[in-house]
Amino acid sequence: MSPRRAALAAQRRAWADLLAAGGVESPEFDVNLLLSHVTGRSLGNLTLLDELTAGQVVQMDELVHRRATRIPLQHLTGRAYFRHVELEVGPGVFVPRPETELLAGWAIEACQGLEAPVVVDLCTGSGAIAKAVAHEVPSARVHAVELDEPAYGWAERNLRSTGVDLRQGDMADAFPELDGTVDVVVCNPPYIPLEAWESVASEARDHDPHLALFSGQDGLDALRVLERRAALLLRPGGVVGAEHADVQGASAPGIFVTAGRWSEVHDHRDLAGRARFLTARLAR
Known part of the structure; x- marks a missing residue:
């Protein structure tokens, strides 16, 4: 040497x-x-x-x-990579994690065989999932919504020129004009219980928006909203997928089972074998 x-x-x-x-x-x-x-x-x-x-x-x-x-690495470089797309990220937006690529991949697979699938990405954050779907399924009509104003600004930058219909607003009442017509709803919602504050890695706790992290005492408040909104957005037989914490492998799908309007409720594990996201189909 x-x-x-x-x-x-x-x-x-x-x-x-x-x-x-x-x-x-x-x-x-x-x-x-x-x-x-x-x-x-x-x-x-x-x-x-x-x-x-x-x-x-x-x-x-x-x-x-x-x-x-413990400033996030992506805040220092200004870039994050997600499946086959590059994203601009920085203070004010949740940095997309590699495990979320599995959920995006499921949404992309769910579009296969559909001529012009309608996809809604709720809680889009940086726009990672929406951009990945638009990139890998060019025929898809992708819609995305983000509530937090700083995060919405990052999504605007990342989704510019992608054809994604991006709006700022609450997922609880997003895209009412699409009710009953959507093929795929996908969401990476906040899911950390408030009581778990101390256990969250400092990169996330100190730098990611808390609106993107915490969701009530049990971490499931946003998933309950998602279940109700997806049931209205989807056509009969349409599908929903949502990420959750690894300790919510039973409780998160349970929200959809208890609602009584979903079939094929399944939980999926990540590459490390941890419970990672749920999927369900709206009963016909």
Whole structure:
């Protein structure tokens, strides 16, 4: 190994150690993403990197120290990647998580075989699910709604030129003109119980909008609203999918079972085997 490459490797280890000391779960990965951001190289091309300029070292030092205080990585880079799309993110919007890609994938699969599926994304946040559906199902007519004003601003940026019908408002009464015509309703609602405040990772608790995180004492208030609104939006036989906390694998689907107007109520696990999202079909 050349002296320059050895010096850079030592610097990368020092940055990773600083992140680890700050409680960051994936320090080496985060260092690589920050290096990619600073140098403009892809992650794959970082292996060819021999040294940084003095300015890049200063920039990395600043970004690593900020990340060590648990500022979300995506707030530092201004970008998040979700399935096959790129999103602008920052303070004021919930940063999309990789596990939500499974819910988006389900919504995309649910559109297959439909000539011009009508899809409604409730609680769109950054617009991640809506943008992914519009990108992967070009024939779909996608509608999205977000209540929080700062988050809505980010969704506007991300959904511009996608053809998605984006509106600011409450999911409880969104898109009344679509009642009875929608094929797929998808939602990543807030679902953390208020009592779980202390257990939430500081990246989320201190930086994500609380409107996107917490939902009543049991974390299920938004899901109850979703169940009622989806029942009105969907055509008979239409489907709904919603993310929930891993401890809600029985209670979240239970809301739909108890309502008595849904069939095929199922819960789905993520790649780690944790309960992640529910799906249901409106009875014909």
